[in-house]
Amino acid sequence: MTLYVDTGWVLNIQVNVSPQNTPIRDWGALHVMVERHKYERIAGEPYYEEIPTRAATFLHTALRLRPFSDYNASIGIACAWEYMEQSGIPFDLPYGDVAKLVADIRSDEADLTETARLLRDWAA
Numbered sequence: 001m002t003l004y005v006d007t008g009w010v011l012n013i014q015v016n017v018s019p020q021n022t023p024i025r026d027w028g029a030l031h032v033m034v035e036r037h038k039y040e041r042i043a044g045e046p047y048y049e050e051i052p053t054r055a056a057t058f059l060h061t062a063l064r065l066r067p068f069s070d071y072n073a074s075i076g077i078a079c080a081w082e083y084m085e086q087s088g089i090p091f092d093l094p095y096g097d098v099a100k101l102v103a104d105i106r107s108d109e110a111d112l113t114e115t116a117r118l119l120r121d122w123a124a
Contacts, residue, residue, distance in 0.1 A: 005037070010075070018075060025066060033061040052116045063106055
């Protein structure tokens with residue numbers, strides 16, 4: 001079963017991991033953050049088939065497009081973690097490795113494939 005989420009799901013996570021009044025910087029980027037995880041090819045065939053890849057889209061998009069004025073890393077990580085948890089694939093967050101991944105995404109050293117690989121590796 002594939003978990004689909006909407007903007008409200010991301011905003012609920014944002015409220016839980018950032019200060020109450022962290023404004024949205026770019027509504028279009030937020031929309032992309034939500035929609036990217038469910039991108040599908042023609043005839044409904046999933047493009048991002050694996051749960052870790054779908055979860056990785058949240059972190060990768062949050063850091064590359066920065067939909068929020070601040071806390072994009074925290075919100076992106078929390079969304080990826082929650083997506084994995086709700087999909088039945090819990091994982092540990094090795095904090096030093098997570099910080100390196102965030103830096104690598106920001107510097108364009110880690111793409112979506114690498115982000116998904118790490119989430120898969122960190123799955124419990």
